[in-house]
Amino acid sequence: MQSPFLRIGTRGSALALAQAHEVRTLLARAHDVPETAIDVEIIKTSGDMIQDRPLSEAGGKGLFTKEIEEALISGRIDLAVHSSKDMPTVLPDGLGLTAFLAREDVRDAFIGHAVKNLVDLPQGAVVGSASLRRQAQIRRERPDLSTVLFRGNVPTRLDKVRRGEVAGTLLALAGLKRLGLAAEATEIIGTERFLPAVGQGAIAIETRLDDTRTRQLIAPLNDAATEIALRAERAFLRVLDGSCRTPIAGLALVRDGRLGFDGEILRPDGSESFKASRTGSIAEAETLGRDAGEELKARAPAGFFESR
Numbered sequence: 001m002q003s004p005f006l007r008i009g010t011r012g013s014a015l016a017l018a019q020a021h022e023v024r025t026l027l028a029r030a031h032d033v034p035e036t037a038i039d040v041e042i043i044k045t046s047g048d049m050i051q052d053r054p055l056s057e058a059g060g061k062g063l064f065t066k067e068i069e070e071a072l073i074s075g076r077i078d079l080a081v082h083s084s085k086d087m088p089t090v091l092p093d094g095l096g097l098t099a100f101l102a103r104e105d106v107r108d109a110f111i112g113h114a115v116k117n118l119v120d121l122p123q124g125a126v127v128g129s130a131s132l133r134r135q136a137q138i139r140r141e142r143p144d145l146s147t148v149l150f151r152g153n154v155p156t157r158l159d160k161v162r163r164g165e166v167a168g169t170l171l172a173l174a175g176l177k178r179l180g181l182a183a184e185a186t187e188i189i190g191t192e193r194f195l196p197a198v199g200q201g202a203i204a205i206e207t208r209l210d211d212t213r214t215r216q217l218i219a220p221l222n223d224a225a226t227e228i229a230l231r232a233e234r235a236f237l238r239v240l241d242g243s244c245r246t247p248i249a250g251l252a253l254v255r256d257g258r259l260g261f262d263g264e265i266l267r268p269d270g271s272e273s274f275k276a277s278r279t280g281s282i283a284e285a286e287t288l289g290r291d292a293g294e295e296l297k298a299r300a301p302a303g304f305f306e307s308r
């Protein structure tokens with residue numbers, strides 16, 4: 001056996017580590033090697049260091065992946081484990097998302113300080129969120145609420161709610177589950193109310209495209225339905241990506257061999273939103289997502305993608 005058998009690169013947050021360790025466990029099991037034969041290397045990214053402003057202003061999604069992708073390209077690691085949600089739609093030359101683990105729950109959860117449900121918050125209450133999408137969806141439902149920028153990792157955000165620094169926050173249920181913190185959720189919000197971010201709940205494995213050995217070792221971890229859904233969602237996002245200040249949501253579901261996709265764009269203050277839906281065969285996944293994106297681009301009023 002090659003030593004180490006594989007080298008995984010990951011960010012160092014509790015959530016990122018939980019995901020990397022899950023991948024390590026699955027790989028060890030699939031290939032009957034001890035977990036200790038698979039290295040987990042923590043790589044600090046620019047996104048981890050910028051805490052004082054929204055990432056959309058600091059340069060967007062790539063901030064969580066740049067240094068990890070450099071380690072992949074240089075050959076220091078064999079695979080990178082990411083939250084699909086944090087992945088840019090265009091990857092550096094020579095890299096690709098080789099596998100997606102079976103998706104966790106895609107829904108958002110509300111974590112309230114004094115009330116359990118978003119609708120029960122008092123008039124004018126302050127909700128913390130770092131996500132433009134969630135801020136817009138919150139304000140669509142409750143225009144009276146205000147939202148504040150909320151960065152930091154999941155446990156830090158939960159602490160802020162516990163101390164009452166904000167009346168509540170929204171987090172991905174998937175992340176809470178992976179951290180063993182699902183019991184912190186006081187309300188689970190249906191996707192018809194809060195359509196999730198593209199990729200939410202799905203762990204992606206990135207490799208060098210020419211690294212046949214690693215790609216073959218990773219292959220058994222891939223979940224076909226998740227991969228197809230992600231293909232549609234990422235094609236949708238790619239069409240709209242130029243506008244990184246626009247709140248965007250998208251979710252594809254595979255059922256009985258067919259794919260259903262919903263995509264949504266919102267004004268940051270939630271005052272206006274547009275939704276597009278498609279259903280079709282799984283072979284058309286990318287086309288369905290791209291089509292929905294083109295439809296929204298065409299339907300959005302002039303200036304929509306520049307509104308703040």
Ligand SMILES: NCc1[nH]cc(CCC(=O)O)c1CC(=O)O
Pocket residue numbers: 083084085086154170171172173174175199200201202203
């Ligand atoms: N942007 C941070 C991030 N990236 C992935 C998740 C959650 C896990 C997932 O969606 O897979 C989170 C935290 C959150 O949104 O609550």
